[in-house]
Amino acid sequence: MPSVLIANLWLLLGGAATTVELSVASATLAALIGFALAVLQVFGGALLRGIAEVYVYFVRGVPLLVLLFAMYYMLPYSGIDLPPTLGGILVIALYFAAFMSEVFRGAILAVPRAQWDAGRGLGMRSRVLLSLVILPQALRLAAPPFVNTCVMLIKSTSLVSVIGLLELTLSGRQIVERTLAAFQIFGGVALIYFVLCYCLSLYARHLEKRLAYAH
Amino acid sequence: MPVISKSALPTPIEGRAVGQPMVEIRGLGKSYGRSRVLHDVSLEIRNGEVVAVIGPSGSGKTTLLRCIDLLEEFEQGEIRIDGEAVGYRVEPRGRRVRRPERELAAARSQIGIVFQSFNLFPHMKVLRNVIVAPVRVKGEARAEVEARARELLARVGLADKLDAYPAALSNGQQQRVAIARALAMRPKLMLFDEVTSALDPELVGEVLEVIRQLAAAGMTMLIVTHEMQFARDVAHRIVFMDSGSIIEEGPPDQIFEKPTSERLRNFLRRYHRACVI
Numbered sequence: 001m002p003s004v005l006i007a008n009l010w011l012l013l014g015g016a017a018t019t020v021e022l023s024v025a026s027a028t029l030a031a032l033i034g035f036a037l038a039v040l041q042v043f044g045g046a047l048l049r050g051i052a053e054v055y056v057y058f059v060r061g062v063p064l065l066v067l068l069f070a071m072y073y074m075l076p077y078s079g080i081d082l083p084p085t086l087g088g089i090l091v092i093a094l095y096f097a098a099f100m101s102e103v104f105r106g107a108i109l110a111v112p113r114a115q116w117d118a119g120r121g122l123g124m125r126s127r128v129l130l131s132l133v134i135l136p137q138a139l140r141l142a143a144p145p146f147v148n149t150c151v152m153l154i155k156s157t158s159l160v161s162v163i164g165l166l167e168l169t170l171s172g173r174q175i176v177e178r179t180l181a182a183f184q185i186f187g188g189v190a191l192i193y194f195v196l197c198y199c200l201s202l203y204a205r206h207l208e209k210r211l212a213y214a215h
Numbered sequence: 216m217p218v219i220s221k222s223a224l225p226t227p228i229e230g231r232a233v234g235q236p237m238v239e240i241r242g243l244g245k246s247y248g249r250s251r252v253l254h255d256v257s258l259e260i261r262n263g264e265v266v267a268v269i270g271p272s273g274s275g276k277t278t279l280l281r282c283i284d285l286l287e288e289f290e291q292g293e294i295r296i297d298g299e300a301v302g303y304r305v306e307p308r309g310r311r312v313r314r315p316e317r318e319l320a321a322a323r324s325q326i327g328i329v330f331q332s333f334n335l336f337p338h339m340k341v342l343r344n345v346i347v348a349p350v351r352v353k354g355e356a357r358a359e360v361e362a363r364a365r366e367l368l369a370r371v372g373l374a375d376k377l378d379a380y381p382a383a384l385s386n387g388q389q390q391r392v393a394i395a396r397a398l399a400m401r402p403k404l405m406l407f408d409e410v411t412s413a414l415d416p417e418l419v420g421e422v423l424e425v426i427r428q429l430a431a432a433g434m435t436m437l438i439v440t441h442e443m444q445f446a447r448d449v450a451h452r453i454v455f456m457d458s459g460s461i462i463e464e465g466p467p468d469q470i471f472e473k474p475t476s477e478r479l480r481n482f483l484r485r486y487h488r489a490c491v492i
Binding site: 112114115117118119120121122123124125126128132133136137140 | 281284286316317319320321323324325326327328330332334335336337338347348351352353396397400
C-alpha cells in the first residue's frame with residue numbers, strides 16, 4: 001500500500017523543499033518587519049506608533065487566504081503583477097509580521113522597568129541601553145512565542161497552493177489526482193509538515209535552554 | 216526652614232573643596248495625577264557630606280532620590296549639581312523644558328545610583344556588569360576599566376565572582392556588585408535607595424560595611440534607609456521626610472535624641488517599638 005507514497009516520495013520532497021524555501025524567506029522577512037513594527041510601537045512618536053498599530057490590527061483581522069487572493073487577482077489590475085513565488089513570500093511575510101511584532105513588542109515590554117532605570121542610572125542613552133540591556137533580554141523572552149509563530153507560518157505556506165505555487169500541499173494534490181491514493185499521499189504530506197515543525201520546536205527548546213539564565 | 220548643620224566633614228577626594236554645596240535642591244515639587252509626592256523640598260548636599268534620609272514608607276524619599284538622578288520628572292523647583300541646573304532648562308519666556316536625552320545621560324553618568332532591588336543586568340557576568348557602562352558610556356579603554364573593576368570587586372569582597380552570573384550570587388553579593396558597578400563610573404555623588412531592604416537579614420551587614428568604607432573615603436552620598444543605627448553612625452546629617460516634605464533635619468544626635476517635631480517623635484517611637492518586637 002505505501003508503495004504509492006514511496007514511488008512519489010521524491011515529488012513530495014521536492015514540494016517540501018519549496019515549502020522550506022518559502023518558509024525561510026517569509027519568516028526572515030516577517031521577523032525583520034515585525035521587529036521594526038514593534039520598535040515603532042514601543043519607541044516611535046504618536047504618528048509612527050499609530051501607523052504601526054493600524055497595520056497590526058488590520059492585518060490580524062483579515063484571513064491570509066483573502067490577502068493571497070487579493071494579491072493574485074486584484075493587484076494585476078493596478079498594474080503590479082508579481083510572480084507567484086515573490087508575491088506569496090511577500091504576502092505571508094507581511095501577514096506574519098503583524099504577529100511577530102506583537103511577539104517582540106510583548107517581549108520588550110516584559111523586560112522589567114528596573115532594567116531601564118539601571119541602564120539610565122549608569123548614564124546610558126537609548127541606543128546603548130536598547131542594544132546592550134533591553135533587546136538581549138527581550139529576545140530571550142521572545143524566543144518561545146517566536147518559534148510558535150514560525151510553526152504557524154510553515155503550516156500557512158500550504159495556502160499558497162491556491163495561487164499555483166508547487167509547494168508541498170499542491171504537490172500532494174497533484175499526485176492524488178493522478179494516483180487517487182488520497183489517504184497515503186495526504187498522510188505523507190501531513191507527516192512531512194509535522195517533521196518540519198517538530199524539528200523547529202526541538203531546536204527552539206534547545207536554544208531556549210542554551211540562552212536561559214536563572215532569574 | 217532646614218538648617219544645614221556645621222558638623223565636621225571628612226577630607227575631600229580629588230581636591231574638591233570641602234563644604235561647597237554639590238547638590239542644591241530648591242522648592243522641588245512633584246505629583247502623580249492628583250496625589251502630591253514631593254512638596255517644596257529644599258536640600259543641600261555638600262562635597263564629602265553623607266546625608267541620610269529617613270521617614271515612613273510613601274513619604275517621598277525614593278522619589279526625591281530618583282529626581283536627583285533624573286529618573287523622574289518633576290514639575291516644580293530645580294536641582295543644581297555643582298551649580299548647574301539639571302533636568303530642565305528655563306527658556307527666555309519662562310517655559311520649563313526637559314533637557315534632551317544627551318544632557319540627561321551626561322548628568323546621570325556623574326551620579327552613581329544603587330537600587331533596592333540591585334537591578335544587575337542578568338545576561339551579563341559580574342565583571343561585564345561593572346565594566347559595561349564606563350566602556351560604552353564614557354568610552355574609556357577597556358583594559359583600564361577592567362583593572363579598575365577587578366580592584367573594586369575585590370574591595371567589596373567579590374574578587375572570586377568575576378565570571379559568575381548575577382543569578383548565582385546571594386542578594387547581598389548582588390548588591391555589592393551593584394555598588395561596584397556604580398563606583399566604576401567614578402561618580403562624584405552616590406545615591407543609595409534602601410539598598411538593604413531586599414536583603415536577607417544576615418547579609419545586611421556586609422553591604423552596610425561597603426557603604427561605611429565609602430563614607431570614610433569621603434564620598435558624597437545621599438542614603439535613603441530604614442537602618443536607623445546605620446544612618447546615625449555614618450551620616451553627617453539626617454533628613455526626616457513625611458508626606459512628601461522635609462519635616463526636620465539636623466545632625467544625627469539632635470535628630471535621634473532631641474527631635475523637635477511631633478511627627479518625627481512619633482516615627483521614632485514607632486520604629487523603636489518595632490525594634491523591640
